[in-house]
Amino acid sequence: MKKEDCFYLGKIVRKYSFKGELLIKLDTDQPDIYENLDAMFIDVRKTLIPFFIESSQLHKSDLLRVQFEDVTTEADADSLMKSDVYLPLELLPKLEGNKFYFHEVIGFTMEDKNYGKVGTITGINDSTAQALFEVENNGNEILIPMNDEFILTVDRKNKSILVETPEGLIDLYLE
Incomplete structure (x- = not known):
């Protein structure tokens, strides 16, 4: 997946637990529509890598608490800190009228x-x-x-x- 084919969803801002859970600060007005995703792309050293989601839930309105399948330790979580998170453009809700991306x-x-x-x-x-x-x-x-x-x-x-x-x-x- 190329960055041009994706939109910026947010940034991993901190760890949530000792089991690799992460908090992603979402860059959206509608955080609830991103609560039940199957996967997302994380920018790791300028390459978008897919990460599959084991569980996720909203945390304090604009934060998404995520447990990725292969991120199970604090060290795994540390390696993703401050990374940008992306989703494919086709997952953007369609806008109508004078609203646009x-x-x-x-x-x-x-x-x-x-x-x-x-x-x-x-x-x-x-x-x-x-x-x-x-x-x-x-x-x-x-x-x-x-x-x-x-x-x-x-x-x-x-x-x-x-x-x-x-x-x-x-x-x-x-x-």
């Missing part, structure tokens, strides 16, 4: 209701307080705040997003 809209065309075609979405910058669309426009990078009020429609069929940004925002990048 960040990876899903890369390559979409962005149009502004007033400005017209803005460009192609090349990435999402979520390292700031406000997530930003990174849009390429003839060699220029335009950053559009990912604000629900700006997003009018997400058209998956035609791979486009229609936004209505404040007057002058796009021009700031093109002058």
